[in-house]
Amino acid sequence: MADKIIENNQVSIMGKIASQFTFSHQVFGEGFYMLDVLVKRLSDSEDRIPVMVSERLVDVTEDYEGEYIQVTGQFRSYNRHEEKKNRLVLSVFAREISFVEDEDDSVKSNQIFLDGYICKPPVYRKTPLGREIADLLIAVNRPYGKSDYIPCICWGRNARYASAFQVGGHVLIWGRIQSREYMKRLSDTQSEKRTAYEVSVSKLEYTD
Secondary structure: OHHHHHOOEEEEEEEEEOOOOEEEEEEOOEEEEEEEEEEEOOOOOEEEEEEEEEOOOOOOOOOOOOOEEEEEEEEEEEEEEEOOEEEEEEEEEEEEEEEEOOOOOOOOOEEEEEEEEEOOOOEEEEOOOOOEEEEEEEEEEOHHHOEEEEEEEEEHHHHHHHOOOOOOOEEEEEEEEEEEEEEEEOOOOOEEEEEEEEEEEEEEEEEO
């Protein structure tokens, strides 16, 4: 049963380690740590993707900054309570890690597959230049009755197609994880730079 569930959320990324390990939390005596990985885009820019790693997978006391790594796992979410409201926090939960010599251009460095359900009405819009965009929020089931809530963004024809999706509809998504910086306004005088994560959709299939 658990293996079947795991198939509905598959991530593979390859990139350069860009931070030290920072402690996240502990479950049944097993420590989990966060690590940032820089993954190249085709456009020569990079996505900075947070990865959650168990201390059982790798020696978290070592400094691996600058080394290249391949990670497979799932894209997970949890709600962090801050400033009187919940904030959705996303990261790649690592199941397997391997160190690689360098970035291998023959390997896709950032891919994700999700099998989930639409959990709020799609938001369809056009940019000032006329580019079509649709935002989706997908619930992907996890074992033991939990779910991950994953924001996805569609473009062009896919955005038009996704704009008609109904809440509760079943959707399959293929794409890549991307990071995006934005300014969060905290008050009239204060704002801070934050990073949002979402799945940039390359292909999708929908069934009611």
